[in-house]
Amino acid sequence: MPELPEVETTRLALKNFVIQQVIKSVTLRQLKLRWPIPADLDKKLHNKTVLDLTRMGKYLLFHFQNGALLLHLGMSGRLHFHQEPCAPGAHDHVDIHFQNGTFLRFTDPRRFGALLWTEAPFAEHKLLKHLGIEPLIKTFNAAYLFEQTRRRKLPIKSLLMDSKVIVGIGNIYAQEALFEAGIKPTKAAGLLTLAQSGRLVKAIQSVLKKALKSGGTTFRDFRSPDGSRGYFSLKLKVYGKEGLPCSVCASTLKTIRMSGRSTVYCNFCQK
């Protein structure tokens, strides 16, 4: 999926289009996503007004007076706001039609995404209540990360990607942040020094902010909700650079697999 920058980019692009819109109907073509889409969603959302669109980690929340629609883009999910009718393609699973004739389309070829309904208080929803800290807020700092990593034996990369600790960091930005901080992905989290924790926090924030600024890194499947393909404006230093020379020391970047995901790093720059 899109990681935090892509989800936030999606949210910002959609926000002004969907807020205050009144739902006319919901078309469901495929219920089988990560979890089944509630079949009675149309009934639940009929005549309801979208009050707000927020983000918690990589979850988007469409707020209504009586609850919230919880949406996760999974690996390949996209949201596209349409101003006029448009025939659905193979993976266009959901259309949310508004009373003014516009509609929001949820497309997800791999179907790892999710669309769920949650009654207030939504923060108590099982998918949301254990979410960790947002990486771009002030309280995510060296002391926080240092404290969170004590006595943790798992590799630091795995910890970065654990949404119970920190939200929004996926396989791309975990690798990029670790490279920028000069820390090996395999290093046991508990062995980080306070100084390294500080460098890692700075690196995470810098990488995410750069990606946000460029509207989210755009990869194979990711498309901004306005339909543009975007571009690879964020210069990735290690992700997908297997076998290429390190941009700092020119030694060949190394690739390993960590919990099923490929991980690229520089064996010399990262300690």
Added chain:
DNA sequence: CAGCGCCCCTGCCCGC
């Protein structure tokens, strides 16, 4: 409890 793999699914790319 902590940590690690599995698996849900389709598309794409590569090698044969």
Added chain:
DNA sequence: TGCGGGCAGGGGCGCT
């Protein structure tokens, strides 16, 4: 060209 295998941005869950 066709086909099989491997891999892709996630993350909850079940097992050890």
